[in-house]
Amino acid sequence: MKAIICNEFAPLDQLVYGDMDDPAPSGRQVVIRVEASGVNYPDGLLVQGLYQMRPEHPFVPGMEAAGVVESVGPEVGTVRPGDRVATICSLGGYAEKVLSEEGRVFPIGDMDAADACALLVAFGTSHHALKQRAQLAPGETLVVLGAAGATGIAAIQIGKLMGARVIAVASSDEKRQLARDSGADEAIGYDDLKTEIKGLTDGRGADVVFDTVGGAAFDACARAMARGGRLLVVGFASGDIPRFPVNLALVKEYAVIGVFWGNFTRFEPQAYADNMAELLQWYQTGKVRPLIEGRYPLAEAAQVLERILNRGAVGKIVLIPD
Template sequence: MRAVRVTRPDGPSAVTVADVPEPEPGTGVLIEVAAAGVSFPDLLMSKGRYQVQPDPPFTLGLEAAGRVLDAPAGSALRPGDRVAAFALGAFAERFVAPEESTFPLPDELTDEQGAGLIMNYQTAHFGLHRRGGLRAGEVVLVHGAAGGVGTAAIQVARGLGARVIGVVSTGEKAAVAARAGAHDVVLAGDWAAEVRKLTGGRGVDVVYDPVGGERTGESLRLLTQEGRLIVIGFADGAIPSLALNRVLLRNVSVIGAAWGHFVDTRPEVSRAIADDLARMAREGTVAPLVGPAFPLEDAAAALAALDDRRATGKVVLRTAR
């Protein structure tokens, strides 16, 4: 079968597609992949910079959607079931995922949408609901609101009953964030002043921040009393230093949300999140925005699009020949 391989950690240009032996189902769920989601961790792995870095050579990819070919004895899954799954090795025509990381795919979503349903949406739900305690009626500010991470946060926040303000860098990306469901969208140039205007000077209850860098300090200043800054990652490349006096005097919280590490030993949390995301999909709130779609052979170009920040929505790979 075809698979996207990393043989040396030199980034997207060094990624290749090769024929490899088909996997054995073993104790996991064997899945015929229809579409795979391209994420920032995949990009980091191609460069040898991810926090849990496999030794090359290995098959890249962490999430995919498709149909079950085989499942362990006693499993609720059956051959032919449509699923979304999370496990290393997803950029291939077939891969094996643990049953606890394999979830039924709602009928309302396509395979391409399912390829973007796990990492971004589970992280958004975990960060906003479990870690951030988001309540209906609160105001959420989402940085990087046009990418796969940001559009997921917009939709999950709406599904939890919040008002959402997105921050983007261009007018084109503003249209994407609005299509994802943001109530208001502001451009990054003077974003803090615009957010203050939109909220009548009140500020926001929650900031969802996958960007980091220089925005973090201003995000703290925008929080209302008892507001929460949810730290998702540092796409800007800079890990900011925080002015803890602001945290103290304004009675605000800075909260980390590392979904993957948390659910590794608590699969019941991931299952509960999947159930709630399925509810949101049935209600029409959650519908992943599929961005550029590449054939499996063009995996290097898909990773480069993510690396150059040219992509809006979720970048996916399709396995069909």
């Protein structure tokens, strides 16, 4: 099969589009013929050795994929060849075929494969962040940084479903309009973030901030929190991991909360499964709708990752095997 191969931690242009042996299932494993592989910001960090996980080489990146079950191990009981499914696979998604555990496979019926990928990591992360970590309540004000990215769009849609007023933050007029189209009540830029958040909340501040950006944007939001607020640390797309002055949390009595969706899926499998069931139900009833920016050939993985790391993408991007 064809796959994107990382032979060593190195710049993105060192990724190889080459041949690997087809995977063979055993036990409770499932082999999926991939229709679409989701591309995520951490994938670009992983192949450069900049992520918290450092797999042995060589490896195939890609943490989510959707397609058709090709074969199953002898202990598999919930899916069979021919079923259309999506999977969280941690590694291996950037390939024509992917091996996954039965417990990490979800039926998708006739759902578009790209939409299915978006629901896994992007919507899955935002859902977990707002539901389990922030415990977002109706009537609260939610500020979403990186609002035009796949997780940002997901946070806007899910925040509205949970009854929040959503203030989206994005870097251009085009991205801010995209955030409004996704349901945001307000859309602002980064230039005077603290003042704008305070102004839009009558001086009270944000109840919840969903931060995938870090850097100066985190610093501004840390000074624009409401009493009892929750500042969610989701990622650092700016490339700058901020340092937090803890006296701010003391004086304003708010919490800084880490969000690591990968850990959630491993340590709370039932809550994870319940979340996915809720997301799928929302999708099927039209309450959430991923934005798919583009579908690119698998061979172009390095170029696509470069765009995402440089914050040039909006919505979700997927790779399609030839």
